[in-house]
Ligand SMILES: NC(=O)c1ccc[n+]([C@@H]2O[C@H](COP(=O)([O-])OP(=O)(O)OC[C@H]3O[C@@H](n4cnc5c(N)ncnc54)[C@H](O)[C@@H]3O)[C@@H](O)[C@H]2O)c1
């Protein structure tokens with residue numbers, strides 16, 4: 248027997264355990280609720296309100312030393328008591344985000360078969376081809392508004408983790424609720440299991456996915472096509488589909504294929520670009536320069552780097568720099584060395600070719616940094632420690648304030664630690680990283696490294712898309728033309744109410760660049776003084792709301808919102824949709840009639 252109380256959020260679950268009946272997670276039920284629901288006596292007499300339960304969770308979590316054990320405990324809590332889980336995380340973002348998200352989620356994925364208790368989300372395999380809609384129909388919630396989907400091929404910088412990659416959609420969607428208060432019932436994590444090429448997993452007795460090598464080519468493409476169509480049939484055209492941690496060879500292809508037809512975006516390409524460029528824009532305030540004054544070198548030329556590089560081009564163009572000049576300031580290094588025209592080793596895809604310049608090849612990153620003398624160095628190649636002491640010292644020797652981003656996740660893959668960055672640049676660098684690093688004091692000054700992670704973007708973006716019923720996350724950032732430049736680059740503000748912006752807004756058919764400029768706008772002078780290019784994690788919920796407000800405002804102004812009529816007060820409207828993690832009464836309120844019958 249199984250039933251659950253949705254209104255209360257405390258999982259009121261009556262489950263046959265052998266012959267006995269147990270109530271799970273129910274100490275939050277009042278005496279009256281217990282009597283009316285028929286669960287009186289199934290719980291100890293004590294009543295614990297949510298505040299008390301929060302104290303208990305804190306005591307329990309602090310008992311665990313290892314982050315992975317904290318993760319397992321929290322996932323158990325999510326199963327038992329969703330509202331308590333979300334309240335605990337929402338009120339403890341700074342210390343809990345690194346547990347349910349990067350970096351601990353990486354370790355959790357690597358051990359998913361061992362730590363998984365109650366699977367969450369949908370697993371759809373290649374063998375379900377032809378029946379994908381039926382599987383989506385098995386999902387009990389009808390009001391799904393956001394899906395995060397992976398095929399597990401590039402989980403963080405950890406490579407192919409197959410079905411173990413499910414930890415990522417689960418973690419990302421937890422942040423939809425924690426950071427943007429999207430109702431968890433509107434969120435659906437999905438793993439598309441097409442096999443894995445990871446031999447270790449194929450040999451792992453606890454592996455939870457298909458034990459076969461990855462299906463590719465036409466069969467794979469047909470499967471993804473069927474999945475996209477089935478999502479629309481089941482959840483409607485407005486359902487946002489976020490692609491996450493797909494392998495490079497599929498990520499760009501699928502984005503190009505679906506970006507104009509579906510309400511979709513690729514977080515690793517577009518979300519990352521938005522967050523990183525926001526950080527770079529904020530760094531310009533510290534260095535008092537324009538982006539076009541800089542030379543940027545990327546270690547890695549994949550989803551993250553190319554997404555960021557393209558958005559940097561657009562940002563430079565808004566400063567009046569030509570496309571060709573902007574590209575000439577951006578250089579990428581991949582596994583074969585510097586990307587240059589006619590490189591003997593080849594390996595230059597169509598996307599990389601746009602940044603292939605005419606010069607002699609250079610093999611190593613060290614030589615590239617010494618020769619090209621970049622002022623901004625961005626790492627996204629999942630090569631831990633790639634920013635060596637020598638590279639960091641060279642950056643410091645060539646620049647008063649070098650900008651250094653170590654974006655690779657999890658922490659073990661970071662190009663350098665915050666400590667190394669500040670130490671080897673003698674405290675001069677402006678540093679951000681994909682995984683969190685603690686503050687570091689160098690020569691008496693404490694630096695607070697910002698977390699350059701797409702988590703600053705996707706929750707707010709999703710909230711905006713859902714709130715306005717946007718059908719299409721238009722990727723046409725190229726139309727965010729030079730006309731917006733004065734308002735966003737000079738002052739880092741986009742005042743959407745300004746009549747001066749009427750014209751640019753008419754052509755503003757893009758969402759994610761807007762979010763990146765919005766984010767740069769939120770960074771305060773105090774944050775910058777402390778060395779942080781991003782607002783502190785404890786304000787990230789506020790950032791998400793601000794981003795959502797700007798997206799919804801822009802959506803109504805540009806006619807891409809489908810929720811009509813337009814609300815008078817957009818912020819109040821969005822707030823009215825937000826998830827409330829406090830318990831609501833599990834039984835209707837009883838009231839008396841004024842007269843006796
Ligand atoms: N901070 C964030 O928000 C964020 C977002 C997306 C990705 N990432 C991280 O960035 C990393 C890369 O992700 P991706 O999606 O770009 O992956 P990807 O597979 O698309 O790209 C990896 C790139 O690294 C290059 N590379 C591999 N070995 C190299 C070497 N020895 N020297 C130089 N380049 C090398 C590859 O050629 C490729 O161009 C991952 O660790 C991921 O977790 C971080």
Ligand SMILES: O=C(O)C[C@H](O)C(=O)O
Nearest residue numbers: 349403492515656700701
């Ligand atoms: O998941 C993250 O922490 C960021 C990013 O999406 C990644 O793939 O590394």
Ligand SMILES: [Mg+2]
Nearest residue numbers: 491492514515
């Ligand atoms: Mg990712």
